[in-house]
Amino acid sequence: MIPDRDLEELRQEIDQVDQDLADVLEKRLQLVMEVAALKKSKGLPVKDKNREAKVIAKVAGFLENQDYSLAIKNIMRGIIDQACVLEETALVEMDDKVAKVACFGPEGSFTHQALEDFFSDRPLERHHFNTFEEVISNVALGRMDYGVLPIENSSTGGITEVYDLLRQYDCHIVGEQCVKIEQDLLGVEGASMDSIKTVYSHPQGFKQSKEFFKKYPHIEQVPFFSTSKSAEEVAAKQDITLAAVAGKKAAEIYGLKIIAPAINYDSNNTTRFVIIAGRAGAVPNADKITLIVAVKHETGSLYKMLASFYHTGLNLLNLESRPMEGKSWEYFFYIDVTGNLSDPLVVDLMEEIAGKCTYCKILGNYKAFERRPG
Numbered sequence: 001m002i003p004d005r006d007l008e009e010l011r012q013e014i015d016q017v018d019q020d021l022a023d024v025l026e027k028r029l030q031l032v033m034e035v036a037a038l039k040k041s042k043g044l045p046v047k048d049k050n051r052e053a054k055v056i057a058k059v060a061g062f063l064e065n066q067d068y069s070l071a072i073k074n075i076m077r078g079i080i081d082q083a084c085v086l087e088e089t090a091l092v093e094m095d096d097k098v099a100k101v102a103c104f105g106p107e108g109s110f111t112h113q114a115l116e117d118f119f120s121d122r123p124l125e126r127h128h129f130n131t132f133e134e135v136i137s138n139v140a141l142g143r144m145d146y147g148v149l150p151i152e153n154s155s156t157g158g159i160t161e162v163y164d165l166l167r168q169y170d171c172h173i174v175g176e177q178c179v180k181i182e183q184d185l186l187g188v189e190g191a192s193m194d195s196i197k198t199v200y201s202h203p204q205g206f207k208q209s210k211e212f213f214k215k216y217p218h219i220e221q222v223p224f225f226s227t228s229k230s231a232e233e234v235a236a237k238q239d240i241t242l243a244a245v246a247g248k249k250a251a252e253i254y255g256l257k258i259i260a261p262a263i264n265y266d267s268n269n270t271t272r273f274v275i276i277a278g279r280a281g282a283v284p285n286a287d288k289i290t291l292i293v294a295v296k297h298e299t300g301s302l303y304k305m306l307a308s309f310y311h312t313g314l315n316l317l318n319l320e321s322r323p324m325e326g327k328s329w330e331y332f333f334y335i336d337v338t339g340n341l342s343d344p345l346v347v348d349l350m351e352e353i354a355g356k357c358t359y360c361k362i363l364g365n366y367k368a369f370e371r372r373p374g
Contacts, residue, residue, distance in 0.1 A: 025079070029086060036087040052080050074344045081342035088281040100125045102135040102144040105202075105226030108250040110179050112228070114273035115148045118177040130225040132162050139278050140169040147171070147276045153181070155266040156207040158320045163334050166276075166292075166363055167322075173290050173364030174283060175275035182269070183209050185260040186231055186251050191240040193259060198222055200230035201245035204271075209245055211265035231256055272369070280364065288317070288368040289339050289346070294359035297330050305356045312349045314339050332359070341365045 056076045060069045101119065104111045106128045115126065129135050132149055139147040151162045166173075183205055187196060198220045199213075205227045206213070213219060224230040230244035235254035243259060244250070251258055274290075295301040309316050318336035323329075339346040341362075354360040 028079070029083060032083045032086055052077075055080065077344055077347065078342065084281075085284055088283075098123045098125045099145045100127060100143075102138050102147040103128050104132055104135050104147075104149050105130070106228050106232060108231065108247070108253040109226050109228035110181055110247060110271060111148050111150055111226075111273060113247075113249065114150075114177040114179050114271075117179065118148070118175060118273075118275055119146075130229065132159075132165055136165045136169045136171055136276065139276050140171050142278055145277065146174070148177075148273055149276065150204070150271050151274045152272040152318070153204060153208065154268060154270045154272075155264065156204060158318075158334070159204065160320075160322060162274075163320060163322055166274075167332060167361070171276040171278060171363075172280040173274045173366055174277045174281060175366050176288070176369045177273045177275065178270050178369045179273065180268075180270050181208065181264060182247060182262050183227070183245050183264040184248060184251065184258045185209075185212075185243050185263055186246055186254075186256040187234065187243040187259045188238050188240060189257060191243060191257070191259060195240045196243045196259070197241040199243045199245060200224040200233055202226045202230070205230070205245040208264040208266070208269055212260070212263040228253075274364075275366075276364075283366045286340050286342075286365045286367055287338060289337050289341065289350075289365045290363040291335050291337075291350075291353075292359070292361045292363060293333050293335065293353065293357045294324070294331070295333075295357055301356070302333070305353060308349060308352050308356065309337055312345060314346070314349065338368075339365075 056073050059076050060066075060072050063069060063072060099119070099122065101115060101124050103109070103115050103126055106112070107126075112126075112128070115124075127138075127144060129138070135144075135147040135149055138144040149162050150159055152158050183201075185196075185199070193216070196216075196219060200222050201209075201224060203223050206221050206223070213221065224233065224244075227244070227246035228250040231246040231250035231254045234242045234244045235256055244256070245263065248258070250256070293305065295305050306316070306319075315338040316335065317338065318334070320334040321331040322334065323331055339349070341347060341350070350360075350362065
């Protein structure tokens with residue numbers, strides 16, 4: 001039906017409604033800020049999916065014309081997501097304490113470098129741990145605000161222990177940082193390739209340098225807590241028969257010399273680190289989602305689940321499988337995919353994925369690391 005009012009008259013009426021809407025939204029956001037303060041005092045999380053679903057359904061139920069129900073639900077999702085962003089910002093601003101960050105490995109490790117790069121614009125209290133589980137458990141228990149862990153290397157693939165721990169503990173990925181890795185062979189003054197009999201390093205350091213060590217089969221490779229901890233051990237023992245596979249920063253910190261530089265076989269060797277937190281928060285401009293799923297052990301179940309990403313048009317960035325404990329030939333799948341959970345299309349996709357899985361857990365929605373040219 002063509003309205004009997006002209007376009008300009010309709011637009012003026014819309015302008016008035018928009019002004020009323022702005023007043024209402026401003027009042028709603030002011031209340032959100034009060035909620036943020038209350039959550040802060042009680043230590044409550046920002047996101048509450050059950051509460052959000054009820055609010056969206058309730059608002060849609062107020063409509064006289066239910067033809068607008070889907071549009072109103074999508075609008076409310078957007079309003080709630082933006083409110084969560086404001087709450088997260090408010091919680092950070094209200095928190096006047098220095099953030100406590102758990103780092104895998106001692107000062108001078110590549111993880112330490114990732115920590116410094118990611119948190120370069122805020123004051124920190126750094127805590128170094130020798131194992132992945134110590135980092136994750138301290139974050140999960142609330143003793144640390146954040147944790148930094150390596151999760152994938154461009155040469156050697158995923159770090160399986162970290163994947164398993166992220167499933168076992170209640171933590172959330174809130175960011176990522178990539179660091180170009182250059183492994184060097186380090187020793188004390190007087191050490192040389194001829195004197196070295198034993199080398200310490202993290203297993204990843206050995207994996208990334210395996211081609212180099214094929215030329216020295218007589219050298220014993222001893223797995224250690226981390227590359228930088230290996231350098232610290234060699235420096236402490238002052239023995240010319242010992243060496244460590246670690247980076248230049250570790251050499252500087254522990255006073256070691258570089259016996260053989262850049263021994264990793266891939267010159268583009270890069271490690272991706274994840275930043276974890278005890279609570280999930282809305283990350284502005286988030287464009288990457290990490291989730292864990294499991295599907296029925298039957299023909300076509302994995303294909304059907306993955307097809308949902310294709311049909312939605314989202315880019316599948318990574319897929320890792322890990323065996324289930326106590327179930328032969330059944331697996332958890334760790335998935336990285338593009339998307340933002342404030343997008344109604346993505347929300348619907350996640351619900352669809354969950355419906356096709358026997359297990360589904362979203363680990364985080366965060367901003368992907370931006371690789372700079374050069």
